[in-house]
Amino acid sequence: MTAAAGRTAAAGTTAAAAGTTEAAGTSAAAGQLARMTRQMQVQARVPALAAAVFRADRPLWTCTVGGTGNDTALDEQTRFRIGSVTKTFTAVLTMQCRDDGLLDLDDPLDRHLDLPAHGELTVRRLLSHTAGLQREPYGDVWDTLRAPDAEQLIAELARAERVLPSGRRYHYSNLGMALLGRLVEQVRGGTWAQVLTEKVLTPLGLMATTVTPGPRAATGFLVDAYSDEAHPEPPTDFGAVGPAAQLWSTAPDMARWAAFLADPAALDATGRVLAPTTLEEMRWPVTVTDESVWSGGFGLGLILVPQGERVVHVGHDGAMPGFLAGVYGRRGGEGTPAALGAAVLGSSGTAAQLLELPHRLLAAAVEHDPADIDPWLPGEPAPENVRGLLGRWWGEGFEYVFSWHDGTLRARGAGDPAGRPPAVFAPVADRPDVYRTVSGREVGELLRLTRDSDGVVVRMHWATYRFTRHQESFDRYDFRA
Incomplete structure (x- = not known):
């Protein structure tokens, strides 16, 4: 999307505005999911909302509500900025490098990168956001909306602070994930985008997930807190910080990705992208995100949200100017089918409520349409x-x-x-x-x-x-x- 398109088309001014589309939605359970999605679009005041639920035993379910804010129609192929969900891809690329023997999680960065500072920080600490590195690259990135290129990112690293001792506690860092992107480039010998496409997107069929918005992207908005005005946000390119927040995608692609994070064996039986045991390692909690309220944790690049009754949702949220995204898969619990994932993408940067929706969709999918019960059959005797x-x-x-x-x-x-x-x-x-x-x-x-x-x-x-x-x-x- 061009800057001009983003600024001249306001939410609700196109023929597609306020529309609703659904796919694979004939059952009562699908109707419940659609109603939840439509309610969220209204309550959170999101110009465009796209949701999808992927599961191995049912057709893909999708629902879109609203309008793109430009001259393209809103449907399941509309792309949204997914922000920090990008980090899950960079984490998977890093673990691939480890599995291929190109690095060790306890390697210091300066074993592979020539850095002016912070080279002693380990891969593992950066993946789990426990390295203590400041949140953003040096400078006021969110004031200028100008992210550094690779050369500038490294050159200014000495000016970035270590705000906490390494290993002390959780402290989220886009800078840390950007450095992991540089690490992947170094050990693989290609750009982050090239390696991502070759090693993850193509094997999993995530062909609508890209580093640029493409021609069918929604416009991102800031919705005024005290009126119905929706102001278009400027487009941004995050340069060398791209491995932390650059990607665009669709709800179907992201629901499939969430399902992979939760149950890789069901979508990648040969382990072409990542061995199930490696995803299990990534899902193991390294730290809690709040010392007094243990309502969420962090593994290796993945957010972990306990749901009770031995159920956990695994994935990531994303936020960029004009966009919010929630992408989670479900593990455990009676009735949970294989490879269950949900994605909710919205074109408002302030509609924080919508980040609750993927968790609600996952729970409702299991409650209203649980996995089929396979009959017990006699087996071979014990040796x-x-x-x-x-x-x-x-x-x-x-x-x-x-x-x-x-x-x-x-x-x-x-x-x-x-x-x-x-x-x-x-x-x-x-x-x-x-x-x-x-x-x-x-x-x-x-x-x-x-x-x-x-x-x-x-x-x-x-x-x-x-x-x-x-x-x-x-x-x-x-x-x-």
């Missing part, structure tokens, strides 16, 4: 060497149940709530009767079996704790006596 250890065991005075399901050995506390995942074990190669805990309680620890002369498992050691068939004290007093 002969495992059968003897199935059943109840006692460790540390507590009772556990070891079982064989879906081809794996598992363990649960006898009193565990139904929603708590079990510990899952995998055999250790070339070590008979030794298993590694691959998920759940005591992940990473060994389970060792001890058999008597007849081959019967008589005790086990899990994470070095002794497990026996009957409750015993630590001095081996048997409570059957």
Whole structure:
């Protein structure tokens, strides 16, 4: 979009203004999602609002409300500025580099970049916003709306402050993410935009996600707090800070991206973009964002929003002049389908309410149209060497149940709530009767079996704790006596 187009077309002046479109919306659940979206557009006073829900078991759902504010029609292919959602892409690119052996998360930046200052900050600290680096590049970027180019970003780095000791606490930094973008460029040998297109956008089919708005972009507005005036915001290019906030996209693309962040195996079965275990690493909380209210956390480039009942929404929000975006996938909880993601994009920079909508859409999708329940079917019997250890065991005075399901050995506390995942074990190669805990309680620890002369498992050691068939004290007093 040109600057002239952005300034001459006010919200509500086009033929497309105040319109509503929906796709794949015939069910009662889809109608509920559409009503929530239309209500938000009115309540938050957003000139153009686009929402989408992606899930592996249903057609894509989309809804658009309002008008673009220019001479293009608002529909599901309209592009919006997604702001800091861009950071999730830069984080994935960084983790790709780690998985490909090009860097380590604990590497200092100056191992790969020639920097005049702050080179001792590590990749991990920058990804989790715990490096203590000031929020923006040196200068008043938001006054001038002129972002530095790559040369200026690095040259002025010595003038940027370390506002907190590294590792002390969460402190959000666009500058830190910009430096990670430079790191990706250095180790990959291409521009950030080129690497992003080749390594992420093309493999996942996110072809409407671009570094420039293109011809079908909505105009961004500031909506006056005390009247219905919507003033167009100036277009901006964030130059070398682009890896933190540059991208434009559509609601369908972003809903698919959210689903990938939550459940990569469902969308990238071969791990072409990123291994599911790497996304799991990114989703693990590194820090909370508020020390007194633990309502949100941060992993490696991802915002984590707990929902209760062992459900978490993972993704990011974005804000740029004239635009807001919320992009989140849902993990856990009864009824949650595979690869469930939601995106809400709006053409107002002040409609903070709309950032609640992706979370509400995800919850409503599960409530009104939960995943289908697959019937239980009999499976193969447990291997002969495992059968003897199935059943109840006692460790540390507590009772556990070891079982064989879906081809794996598992363990649960006898009193565990139904929603708590079990510990899952995998055999250790070339070590008979030794298993590694691959998920759940005591992940990473060994389970060792001890058999008597007849081959019967008589005790086990899990994470070095002794497990026996009957409750015993630590001095081996048997409570059957």
